[in-house]
Amino acid sequence: MELFRIKKDIPFMSYGRLTTTISLITFILAVIFLSTRGLNFGVDFTGGTVMEVNYPQAANLEKVRKAVDSIGLKEATVQNFGSSHDVLIRLPVKPGLSVSQLSEQVKTALIASDATVEVRRVESVGAQVGDELYANGSLALFFVCIGIVLYLWLRFEWRFAVAAIIANMHDVVIILGFFAFFQWEFNLTVLAAILAVLGYSVNESVVVFDRVRENFRKMRKATVVHVIDNAITRTMSRTVITHMMTQTMVGSMLLFGGEVLHNFALALTIGILFGIYSSVLVACPIAMWLGVSRANLIGDTEKKESKKDGTVIAEPHPSEFTS
Amino acid sequence: MNRYPMWKNIFVAIMILIGLIYTIPNFYGESPAVQVTPAKSSTKLDPALLGQVEAIFKKENIQYDGIYLDARGVKARLANTDTQIRAKDVLQAALGNDYTVALNLLSRSPNWLRSMGAKPMYLGLDLRGGVHFLLQVDMKAALDKAAERFVGDFRIALRKEHISYTGVTREGQTVQIRFADATDLDKARSVISKEYPDLMLKETTSGEDKLLLASLSVVEQKRIQDFALKQNIQTLHNRINELGVAEPIIQQQGTDRVVVQLPGVQDTAKAKEILGRTATLEIRLVDEEKSDLATLEKADKGQAPLGDEVYKTRDGRAILVKKNVVLTGDYITDAGPGVNSQSGQSVVNVTLDARGARVFQQVTRENVGKRMAILLIEKGNTEVITAPVINEEIGGGRVQISGMANTQEATDISLLLRAGALAAPMEIVEERTVGPSMGQDNINRGIHSTLWGFAAIAVMMMIYYMAFGVVSVAALAINLLLLVAILSMLQATLTLPGLAAIALALGMAIDANVLINERVREELRNGNTPQASIHAGYDRAFDTILDSNVTTLIAGLALFMFGTGPIKGFAVVHVLGILTSMFSAVLVSRAFVNLIYGYRRKISKLSIGQIFKA
Numbered sequence: 001m002e003l004f005r006i007k008k009d010i011p012f013m014s015y016g017r018l019t020t021t022i023s024l025i026t027f028i029l030a031v032i033f034l035s036t037r038g039l040n041f042g043v044d045f046t047g048g049t050v051m052e053v054n055y056p057q058a059a060n061l062e063k064v065r066k067a068v069d070s071i072g073l074k075e076a077t078v079q080n081f082g083s084s085h086d087v088l089i090r091l092p093v094k095p096g097l098s099v100s101q102l103s104e105q106v107k108t109a110l111i112a113s114d115a116t117v118e119v120r121r122v123e124s125v126g127a128q129v130g131d132e133l134y135a136n137g138s139l140a141l142f143f144v145c146i147g148i149v150l151y152l153w154l155r156f157e158w159r160f161a162v163a164a165i166i167a168n169m170h171d172v173v174i175i176l177g178f179f180a181f182f183q184w185e186f187n188l189t190v191l192a193a194i195l196a197v198l199g200y201s202v203n204e205s206v207v208v209f210d211r212v213r214e215n216f217r218k219m220r221k222a223t224v225v226h227v228i229d230n231a232i233t234r235t236m237s238r239t240v241i242t243h244m245m246t247q248t249m250v251g252s253m254l255l256f257g258g259e260v261l262h263n264f265a266l267a268l269t270i271g272i273l274f275g276i277y278s279s280v281l282v283a284c285p286i287a288m289w290l291g292v293s294r295a296n297l298i299g300d301t302e303k304k305e306s307k308k309d310g311t312v313i314a315e316p317h318p319s320e321f322t323s
Numbered sequence: 324m325n326r327y328p329m330w331k332n333i334f335v336a337i338m339i340l341i342g343l344i345y346t347i348p349n350f351y352g353e354s355p356a357v358q359v360t361p362a363k364s365s366t367k368l369d370p371a372l373l374g375q376v377e378a379i380f381k382k383e384n385i386q387y388d389g390i391y392l393d394a395r396g397v398k399a400r401l402a403n404t405d406t407q408i409r410a411k412d413v414l415q416a417a418l419g420n421d422y423t424v425a426l427n428l429l430s431r432s433p434n435w436l437r438s439m440g441a442k443p444m445y446l447g448l449d450l451r452g453g454v455h456f457l458l459q460v461d462m463k464a465a466l467d468k469a470a471e472r473f474v475g476d477f478r479i480a481l482r483k484e485h486i487s488y489t490g491v492t493r494e495g496q497t498v499q500i501r502f503a504d505a506t507d508l509d510k511a512r513s514v515i516s517k518e519y520p521d522l523m524l525k526e527t528t529s530g531e532d533k534l535l536l537a538s539l540s541v542v543e544q545k546r547i548q549d550f551a552l553k554q555n556i557q558t559l560h561n562r563i564n565e566l567g568v569a570e571p572i573i574q575q576q577g578t579d580r581v582v583v584q585l586p587g588v589q590d591t592a593k594a595k596e597i598l599g600r601t602a603t604l605e606i607r608l609v610d611e612e613k614s615d616l617a618t619l620e621k622a623d624k625g626q627a628p629l630g631d632e633v634y635k636t637r638d639g640r641a642i643l644v645k646k647n648v649v650l651t652g653d654y655i656t657d658a659g660p661g662v663n664s665q666s667g668q669s670v671v672n673v674t675l676d677a678r679g680a681r682v683f684q685q686v687t688r689e690n691v692g693k694r695m696a697i698l699l700i701e702k703g704n705t706e707v708i709t710a711p712v713i714n715e716e717i718g719g720g721r722v723q724i725s726g727m728a729n730t731q732e733a734t735d736i737s738l739l740l741r742a743g744a745l746a747a748p749m750e751i752v753e754e755r756t757v758g759p760s761m762g763q764d765n766i767n768r769g770i771h772s773t774l775w776g777f778a779a780i781a782v783m784m785m786i787y788y789m790a791f792g793v794v795s796v797a798a799l800a801i802n803l804l805l806l807v808a809i810l811s812m813l814q815a816t817l818t819l820p821g822l823a824a825i826a827l828a829l830g831m832a833i834d835a836n837v838l839i840n841e842r843v844r845e846e847l848r849n850g851n852t853p854q855a856s857i858h859a860g861y862d863r864a865f866d867t868i869l870d871s872n873v874t875t876l877i878a879g880l881a882l883f884m885f886g887t888g889p890i891k892g893f894a895v896v897h898v899l900g901i902l903t904s905m906f907s908a909v910l911v912s913r914a915f916v917n918l919i920y921g922y923r924r925k926i927s928k929l930s931i932g933q934i935f936k937a
Contacts, residue, residue: 121761
């Protein structure tokens with residue numbers, strides 16, 4: 001079986017203006033959602049307490065709410081998740097009360113109201129720890145970007161590095177935009193997913209760039225546009241198959257992973273879907289506009305070498321593949 | 324061209340074999356067990372304990388599947404939870420308070436595996452259930468306390484030297500001494516700088532008064548903070564041992580935090596109570612007048628003379644101690660092992676603060692030749708740590724306790740002197756509790772995600788790439804095997820995000836095989852022979868695979884450096900998954916392809932799915 005039977009190179013670069021415009025619009029939308037709605041940060045970052053409790057019968061939310069209110073926590077949210085037996089309680093940081101005292105009080109109140117309750121999970125984070133996790137998260141994101149740019153710069157050249165990081169940061173902003181729009185909870189595991197997807201999408205650009213470089217060597221007479229079009233077309237099959245496989249795994253996590261992994265898998269899904277598009281159709285036009293050329297990618301040394309043995313140009317012109 | 328040299332095939336085979344051996348323990352599951360460890364972390368483990376436990380089991384007719392001694396204590400595997408609980412009660416009763424008996428779970432893997440160091444993966448709290456605390460040590464309080472001590476110390480030192488001053492006060496962590504006269508200040512300065520070389524001294528004036536400001540140097544501040552943290556960790560160790568937790572983790576995090584992880588603990592209220600409790604240390608005089616054998620025996624049965632109390636020393640003898648408390652542990656600022664310069668004997672050096680020193684001097688002057696008992700009171704239990712004889716009047720707050728049998732004992736006693744109380748208050752700033760049923764649910768979720776995802780990928784790969792798809796799936800399976808084996812070998816903590824990272828590693832690792840397979844197809848399409856296509860396909864794909872894995876690796880390392888807790892768990896598995904995937908996707912899959920095609924003379928066609936010839 002083969003999904004892709006492509007005879008001619010698809011002129012991706014001539015759509016460059018269109019694809020980058022679409023990207024720009026989604027990007028701007030994401031920024032708007034981020035600035036107007038903001039992210040719904042989880043307790044990891046804001047500090048506070050989350051409790052997951054389970055009742056043998058369907059939970060009476062009113063009663064649970066009353067129990068939590070009884071200790072003077074008006075801002076607490078109480079909601080079902082998963083099934084009617086499971087309740088999620090969120091409590092903000094209460095000044096003057098340590099996080100552990102708070103969770104203990106709530107536990108006591110819940111047991112007093114209904115002794116059949118089972119506390120399945122408690123996560124309490126102090127406000128200061130939350131701030132630090134936030135700072136560390138931002139630092140991690142920053143270092144990933146720097147690391148990737150440096151590596152691509154060394155391995156290829158700065159135009160590719162800049163193009164790849166712009167394309168992939170745009171993915172990150174779009175994931176954040178989704179989380180802002182739907183007000184999904186943004187916690188540490190989501191941050192891990194975003195960083196993982198950042199590394200993963202850069203792969204995508206690397207695969208195409210690798211092919212671009214190879215094509216520059218082989219297709220001596222082709223124009224830059226032609227070289228890039230050919231590189232994208234020929235790696236397209238791999239791009240789609242790989243993403244399909246990764247998404248299959250992530251989809252399985254979305255189905256079976258439960259509450260804790262749900263948003264993690266969600267962030268990965270958005271990242272993978274947009275990653276296919278942006279790492280190819282955004283990164284390549286940007287690299288092109290930045291002025292990637294045969295000379296700055298291969299350099300003069302390559303020319304001398306090819307003169308010596310002369311066999312490097314043995315590959316046919318791409319138009320010959322398609323006849 | 325598509326044959327591996329023999330050594331390469333053997334290397335791949337050996338790696339797979341090692342992977343298998345270290346993965347197997349994960350399939351044996353766990354059985355109930357009890358674990359016996361010394362109650363005080365300062366007590367050394369006696370190898371004879373193994374025989375002791377065996378003898379108790381034999382006497383009480385408790386059947387056990389296996390028993391062995393490790394670095395921390397004796398562990399015994401039992402048939403079921405009923406026997407486990409009975410064994411715990413029996414052992415605790417027989418061994419007494421010197422040992423902690425805890426319930427535990429032990430791998431059922433056979434001895435030959437254990438002897439190779441093959442253990443199942445170490446599950447994090449979110450998978451096994453338990454409670455995680457992050458405690459913040461109040462370092463400001465520790466420094467304030469240190470500065471406060473200098474206030475008293477200075478008063479005494481100045482009075483001793485007959486230097487007149489108008490006041491000593493503490494402002495934050497700086498001590499201010501006021502003088503009316505500049506010559507007094509100069510004299511004071513030379514005295515203080517000689518006695519406390521670690522302090523930074525500064526002179527200013529305020530109105531008529533001349534001021535001498537003494538503050539802790541950065542080095543001294545750091546020393547005090549390190550000391551406070553170490554002491555708090557030591558105290559936590561001792562307290563948690565009492566809780567009877569099988570494998571507690573108590574670790575320093577950063578410069579002022581302590582992580583405490585208690586697997587299997589559900590009663591968080593009790594755990595918090597014990598962590599936050601304050602223990603006290605008391606110094607009292609031994610009642611020598613009434614310490615004759617008859618009175619002691621009577622006292623041991625509960626009839627202590629008026630004004631006295633009877634306690635046990637660490638070696639189990641009864642001792643009569645006066646009810647009147649001379650000093651409490653608050654006055655002890657430091658304790659450490661040392662050697663007496665004259666006798667060469669091991670001693671414990673105790674430093675008291677100024678007020679403590681004054682009281683101590685007076686009491687020792689009046690009681691030369693008598694014994695003085697140091698008591699540790701914790702949770703209503705009182706124990707006499709040591710009861711040295713007072714040889715002479717002791718002034719200056721530096722006390723040397725002699726009569727230690729060796730350096731080890733001196734170290735142990737100084738630990739106890741220090742570890743009784745917390746050096747600085749601590750607050751719980753993060754708490755994560757996971758119930759046992761939740762832990763099992765999380766394991767199932769992680770495993771189901773991985774297995775179903777793997778199955779779906781396997782089916783798609785085999786349909787799409789035929790024989791090469793089978794090879795890719797085999798390589799992916801070996802990737803999983805190696806990843807689990809490495810995690811088991813390293814005993815890295817596996818969390819739910821870690822399980823997610825395993826799944827994700829597989830989903831991403833298949834990329835390498837897709838790249839290779841597509842490349843081989845392309846070579847075939849270009850009209851190359853099957854053998855040449857395999858060779859060129861693997862060769863050309865390698866650079867790309869390397870590049871793309873390096874970028875993923877960068878992301879993984881950043882997560883590892885800046886992540887804490889669950890995120891670190893994710894990062895470790897993510898990074899290891901990238902490394903194993905490089906090995907399996909390139910080396911192992913090539914070995915398989917070589918075995919299938921490399922030894923045939925003529926191949927007309929590769930089974931890599933349909934290729935549309937141009």
